[in-house]
Amino acid sequence: MMDKSLFSRLYGPRAWIAIAVLAVVALVVVPLCNLVVPKDSVLHISDYTVALIGKIMCYAMVALAMDLIWGYTGILSLGHGVFFALGGYAMGMYLMRSIGHDGVYKSDLPDFMVFLDWKAYPWYWKFTDHFWYAAMLVVLVPGVLAFIFGFFAFRSRIKGVYFSIITQALTFAFMLLFFRNDTGFGGNNGFTDFKRILGYAIATSETRMFLFALSAVVLIAMLLMARYLITSKLGRVLTAIRDAESRVMFSGYNPVNYKLFIWTLSAVMCGIAGALYVPQVGIINPSEMSPANSIEIAIWVAVGGRGSLIGALLGAGIVNGAKSWFTVAFPEYWLFFLGALFILVTIFLPTGVTGLIAKLAKRGPA
Amino acid sequence: MSDVHSTGAGEGIVDRIATGEVDTVHGPILYLDEISVSFDGFKALNKLTLTIERGELRCIIGPNGAGKTTMMDVITGKTRPSSGTAFFGQTIDLTKLTEPQIAAAGIGRKFQKPTVYENHTVFENLELAMKTDKSVFASLKARLSGAARDRIGGVLQEIALTERAYHPAGLLSHGQKQWLEIGMLLMQEPLLLLLDEPVAGMTDEETMKSADLFLTLAGKYSVVVVEHDMDFVAKIAKTVTVLHEGSVLAEGTMDQVQSDERVIEVYLGR
Numbered sequence: 001m002m003d004k005s006l007f008s009r010l011y012g013p014r015a016w017i018a019i020a021v022l023a024v025v026a027l028v029v030v031p032l033c034n035l036v037v038p039k040d041s042v043l044h045i046s047d048y049t050v051a052l053i054g055k056i057m058c059y060a061m062v063a064l065a066m067d068l069i070w071g072y073t074g075i076l077s078l079g080h081g082v083f084f085a086l087g088g089y090a091m092g093m094y095l096m097r098s099i100g101h102d103g104v105y106k107s108d109l110p111d112f113m114v115f116l117d118w119k120a121y122p123w124y125w126k127f128t129d130h131f132w133y134a135a136m137l138v139v140l141v142p143g144v145l146a147f148i149f150g151f152f153a154f155r156s157r158i159k160g161v162y163f164s165i166i167t168q169a170l171t172f173a174f175m176l177l178f179f180r181n182d183t184g185f186g187g188n189n190g191f192t193d194f195k196r197i198l199g200y201a202i203a204t205s206e207t208r209m210f211l212f213a214l215s216a217v218v219l220i221a222m223l224l225m226a227r228y229l230i231t232s233k234l235g236r237v238l239t240a241i242r243d244a245e246s247r248v249m250f251s252g253y254n255p256v257n258y259k260l261f262i263w264t265l266s267a268v269m270c271g272i273a274g275a276l277y278v279p280q281v282g283i284i285n286p287s288e289m290s291p292a293n294s295i296e297i298a299i300w301v302a303v304g305g306r307g308s309l310i311g312a313l314l315g316a317g318i319v320n321g322a323k324s325w326f327t328v329a330f331p332e333y334w335l336f337f338l339g340a341l342f343i344l345v346t347i348f349l350p351t352g353v354t355g356l357i358a359k360l361a362k363r364g365p366a
Numbered sequence: 367m368s369d370v371h372s373t374g375a376g377e378g379i380v381d382r383i384a385t386g387e388v389d390t391v392h393g394p395i396l397y398l399d400e401i402s403v404s405f406d407g408f409k410a411l412n413k414l415t416l417t418i419e420r421g422e423l424r425c426i427i428g429p430n431g432a433g434k435t436t437m438m439d440v441i442t443g444k445t446r447p448s449s450g451t452a453f454f455g456q457t458i459d460l461t462k463l464t465e466p467q468i469a470a471a472g473i474g475r476k477f478q479k480p481t482v483y484e485n486h487t488v489f490e491n492l493e494l495a496m497k498t499d500k501s502v503f504a505s506l507k508a509r510l511s512g513a514a515r516d517r518i519g520g521v522l523q524e525i526a527l528t529e530r531a532y533h534p535a536g537l538l539s540h541g542q543k544q545w546l547e548i549g550m551l552l553m554q555e556p557l558l559l560l561l562d563e564p565v566a567g568m569t570d571e572e573t574m575k576s577a578d579l580f581l582t583l584a585g586k587y588s589v590v591v592v593e594h595d596m597d598f599v600a601k602i603a604k605t606v607t608v609l610h611e612g613s614v615l616a617e618g619t620m621d622q623v624q625s626d627e628r629v630i631e632v633y634l635g636r
Contacts, residue, residue, distance in 0.1 A: 233493070234505040240483045240494055247481045247547075250442060251554060252469035253500045261502045 010227045015310075019220060026216035031209050047205055054212040054280045056320045057219045061273035063300045063316035064219075064226050064309060065266040070298065071306035072230055073262050074242030075159075079167030080270050081294035082174045083142035087271030088284040089178070090141055092191035093125060094134035095202070095279060099195045111193070112186040122184045131198055138275040139268050146267030147260065154259045159245075168291050175289035190285025197279050208280065215276045219313075222269055226309050229262075238262055239307075299342050305352025314353050388455040388472055388557055395420045395558055395588045396441065401450035402612075403436055410436040411447070412612035418558070423584035425599045426592045427623075428609035429632060434592045435478065437609070438560050442475045443468045454558070470500070474551035478562040480543035484536030488527050488546055491535050492518045495550035518553070524579070525549040541568040548579070558588045565598050577601045 011019070030053070033045040062084055070076050096110045103111040109118060127133040149170060153163060181187040200207045229235050240248050241255050248255050278284045287293070296319070304315020319341070326334045349356055388395070396418040403411040411433045418424055428434055439445035440452060443465040452460040458471055469475075483491050496514060498504070522528045525545040530538060535546055544564055551559055564580075565573045573595070580602050583589055593599050599606065599620065606623045608616045616626045623629050 229506070232506050233508040234502065236486060236490055236494055237505050239485060243483045243485055244481045246444075246477070247483065247550075248494075249465040250469050250475045251495045251500075251550065252466050252497075253505075254464070254466040257502050258505075 006228075009231055010224060019223070023216065023220055027213050031213065034209055035205055047208060050208060050212050051280055052324055054208070054215050055277060056317055057212075057215040058273045058277035058280070059297075059300065059320050060313045060316040061219055061222050061276075062270050062297055063304065063312040064222050065269035065273070066297050066301045067304075067306065067309060067312035068226055068229070068238075068262055068269075069266040071301060071308070071312070072235065072242065073238045073259065075259065075263065076161075076164045076298060077167045077263075077266075078164045078291065078294050078298060079169075079171035080266070080297050081291075082171035082289050083146060083267040083270035084274040084277070085174070085178075085284065085286070085288040086142045086145065087138045087274030088278040088288060089185060089191070089274075090128075090134055090137035090271070091275035091278045092194075092284040093128040093137075094131055095194040095197060096191050097125075097129040098197060099193065102195050103193070110186075110191075112189060112191075113184075116181050116187070118184070125184065135275070138271050142267040142271035142274075143264055146264045150260045150263040154256045154263070168294065171289045171294050172291050175286045175291075178286040178289065186285070188286060190283060191278075192283040192285075194279065194282055202279060202282070211276065211280050215280070218272065218276060222272075223309060223313070229265075230309070234258070234261075296338070299338065299345075301352075303341060303345050303349075303352055305354030308352070308354040311352050311354035318353065388458060393456060394418055395422075395455060396590075397451075397453040398437070398441070399451045399453075401437075401440055401447045401452060403433075403440060403445055403447050409612050411440065413450070414609075414613050416607065416614060418588055418590060420557075420588055421585045423580065423589045423602060423604060424591070425603040425606045426590060426609060427594070427596075427599060427606060428615070431611075432609040433612040434609055435562060436612075438475060438562055438592065441468075441560060442473060466500070469554065469556075472555070472557035473560065474554045474556035474558070475560045476544075476547050476551055476562055476564055478566070480540065480547050480567075482535040482538075482543050482546050482550070485534060487532050488522070488535055488538070489518060489531045491546055492521055492549055492553050495553040497553065497555040521549045521552050524552065526575070541572040544568060545572075545576070552583075556587060559583065559590065561589065561591045561593075563593055564591060565593065565595055573598055574601075 007016070030045055030050065033043050034047070034050050037044045062080060065083075066077065066080055069080075099110065101107070103114075105111055105114040107114045109121065113121075128137070153166060158166065177183055178185045178190075179188050185191075194202050196202050197207065197211075200210075202208075230238070237248065237253055237258055241253075241258060245255055274284075274288075300315040300319050301312050302315070303319055304313065305311025319338070322337070322341075323334060326337055330337075345352060351358075394417040396416075398414055398416045401411050401414045402409060414433065414437060416437075426434055426437075436445060440447050441460060443460060443463055447461060454460050454468075454471055454473065460468060460473075463471065483494065486494070493510065493514075496517070498508070498514075519528070522531055525548060527538075527542060527546060527549070530542070535543065538546060544567070548561070548564065561580075565576050568576060577598060580589060580591065591599075591602070603620050605617065606620050607614055608623050608626075608629050610628075610632050615632065616623045616629050618626075
């Protein structure tokens with residue numbers, strides 16, 4: 001499958017080297033510096049840093065998904081947080097069931113269910129004690145929701161700002177649903193206090209490092225898959241839909257099917273990202289579905305550069321890196337900074353950071 | 367996946383189309399009968415009846431608001447008529463198909479404002495228009511064959527854009543974009559071409575080149591041209607149809623319609 005022509009179609013040699021270097025850093029250097037290098041050495045990477053980078057890599061997957069649907073296809077979703085959270089909740093259910101009797105109440109049921117007076121698991125918790133079933137839910141729940149939602153929205157030719165508003169309403173509705181104590185998802189506390197995953201203690205450095213490395217592998221795989229898509233004719237059709245949808249229709253393509261495909265795929269990518277995020281962060285609650293969270297996803301992509309996959313990764317990294325520093329240094333100013341960043345990027349850098357880099361590269365050495 | 371919302375009735379037709387079977391043995395390629403379209407009580411088309419013969423080059427003129435663009439919308443599935451029938455060949459009921467199905471059936475449409483994919487190269491624009499399986503998974507796996515490249519090369523020559531093949535279409539001049547869009551229609555291998563003001567914004571030289579191009583297209587394809595430029599119409603038209611207030615006012619040769627009293631009154635005389 002990965003013959004030479006496919007290699008060169010996806011990326012040029014320099015980009016491949018960059019990807020290989022990042023893979024080596026994530027899979028060899030970081031684990032060594034975290035697990036082997038002694039804690040008092042300058043080369044040591046703390047568990048905190050590993051968790052932070054792991055989290056940002058999950059966000060980067062969401063940014064890739066957002067870039068496919070917004071940057072390449074021109075459909076701005078302001079509700080991608082819901083798919084991320086659903087994937088996270090599906091994984092969270094498995095992690096809750098893995099706690100077993102080690103909770104505060106030593107019960108068959110998770111603590112929040114005892115606390116909220118549940119007597120048995122509701123039907124949708126069935127089989128979630130099996131990892132592979134939960135993993136299937138991670139893909140299927142966001143995928144099916146996106147497919148049904150997209151089917152009706154795209155078939156009705158809902159576009160532009162109207163579509164964005166509906167997606168915003170979608171994530172808001174799910175947030176309210178999950179906030180309720182009687183829906184069986186732990187209310188505003190969500191799921192937390194996870195103890196183990198696949199039998200391994202979840203808080204050890206080794207498990208965390210495994211999740212970190214897995215996130216890196218999935219992120220790179222998603223990047224290459226997205227690149228494969230956008231360099232195919234399908235990718236050119238998506239961009240054509242963004243630029244002149246009526247022409248696409250009158251050329252004999254049914255844009256509904258194309259939008260539905262990329263929209264559903266994008267949602268599934270978010271679900272997987274959410275499932276990798278939850279065990280690393282140790283909590284999932286309905287605030288992940290807040291409208292502001294979904295808007296932030298769009299900001300990552302706008303900052304990095306719409307219509308550039310590397311841009312989406314950079315954007316997620318830059319904004320979240322800034323966020324983790326800002327929220328420690330000046331917690332009360334973070335939202336002002338985020339808003340200002342969005343305005344400045346929109347006005348001065350419509351093509352984002354990657355656009356700026358490309359411009360400077362053109363002007364610089366040449 | 368490829369036919370998520372096609373109706374049951376449409377699928378049989380699509381199969382017929384897939385086999386290239388547009389039945390024009392016993393009559394015209396396009397047949398509009400008593401088509402009416404109203405928008406909030408305003409009759410954009412009022413019992414419009416029109417037939418286009420196979421291989422014909424027909425010019426349609428008429429003042430603003432005569433219903434020219436609405437007629438194109440009805441033929442291409444963008445607007446559903448409130449009454450009347452529209453047939454492509456003998457068997458294909460256009461009022462029951464979606465825009466992509468109609469395009470696949472063999473009707474190509476050029477918009478009034480040139481509509482090309484500005485971020486794609488000229489070559490890619492033609493590639494995307496090419497007649498082929500246009501389902502999602504076919505596009506994912508698609509590879510350009512040598513024959514397809516030759517075909518794109520041929521059309522590039524026909525529309526005089528060979529040297530701009532690898533430039534983004536957004537950088538073309540207005541007239542070149544018009545040609546590119548016409549080239550995209552040719553890539554679709556349609557039977558009927560609908561051209562909405564194809565020479566608007568072209569220089570005189572480009573307009574004359576276009577006239578030559580359209581004359582060579584007639585015969586090979588059936589061509590319907592909606593145009594305001596009278597000199598251009600006079601140069602290419604054999605039969606001219608004049609629309610007024612949503613229905614046909616007059617039809618005939620350029621000389622006939624130009625001497626028609628009613629036509630002079632509503633249109634040419636102004």
